[in-house]
Amino acid sequence: xxxxxxxxxxxxxxxxxxxxxxxxxxxxxxxxxxxxxxxxxxxxxxxxxxxxxxxxxxxxxxxxxxxxxxxxxxxxxxxxxxxxxxxxxxxxxxxxxxxxxxxxxxxxxxxxxxxxxxxxxxxxxxxxxxxxxxxxxxxxxxxxxxxxxxxxxxxxxxx
Numbered sequence: 001x002x003x004x005x006x007x008x009x010x011x012x013x014x015x016x017x018x019x020x021x022x023x024x025x026x027x028x029x030x031x032x033x034x035x036x037x038x039x040x041x042x043x044x045x046x047x048x049x050x051x052x053x054x055x056x057x058x059x060x061x062x063x064x065x066x067x068x069x070x071x072x073x074x075x076x077x078x079x080x081x082x083x084x085x086x087x088x089x090x091x092x093x094x095x096x097x098x099x100x101x102x103x104x105x106x107x108x109x110x111x112x113x114x115x116x117x118x119x120x121x122x123x124x125x126x127x128x129x130x131x132x133x134x135x136x137x138x139x140x141x142x143x144x145x146x147x148x149x150x151x152x153x154x155x156x157x158x159x
Contacts, residue, residue, distance in 0.1 A: 002040055006051075010044070013051045021053045028058030032070050039074040086124030093119070095126060096133050109137075113150035121157050132156055 012018040022041070024030070030038075044051045056062065066075035087095060093115045097107040110118070114136065122128035132153060139152040 002037075005041060006044065009041075009051050013049075019051070019053065021055065023055045023057065025057045027056040028060075028062040028065070032065065032068065035065065035071055035074055039071075039077060042077060084126070087119075087126065087129070088124060089116075089119050092122070092124055092129055095129060099130070099133075108147075110148045111150065114148045114153050117150050117153040117157075121153070 009020055012020055022038075024038070027035070038054060038056075042052050042054055063081065065071055066078070096110060096115060096118065100107050100109055110133070118129055118132050118136070122132055133148075135156040136148050136152040139155050140146075140148045143152070145152065
């Protein structure tokens with residue numbers, strides 16, 4: 001299977017001048033065997049050819065895995081590591097408001113108390129902010145409310 005995948009990637013690179021990118025979200029949930037096999041996918045001509053880019057996205061547990069000796073080859077192949085910090089309260093509010101504006105919605109759809117509760121519950125983590133805010137919008141819609149209140153957010157957080 002590895003040979004077939006590598007041949008396809010090489011063909012894409014040589015014939016079509018396409019550089020594939022493999023994006024793996026929630027990579028911290030992968031077991032060590034799978035992570036080690038991902039490294040095998042990137043090994044072209046003893047690393048002299050860069051035919052595939054792999055982006056591993058995960059939470060703070062992912063970098064800790066790379067300290068394990070079984071993952072040393074993968075860890076040594078990582079060229080860039082980016083850590084995304086959590087957002088302070090004002091930026092959490094702006095994040096929600098900008099996402100609403102991008103969708104054509106009124107930025108004041110969430111009450112101040114709802115925004116405060118979302119920030120507090122998410123700890124400023126953008127993915128958590130988005131998940132909580134989206135679920136709270138559904139709760140408000142189902143209750144035929146024109147604005148997302150703290151009560152909608154609390155309902156989401158209780159489940």
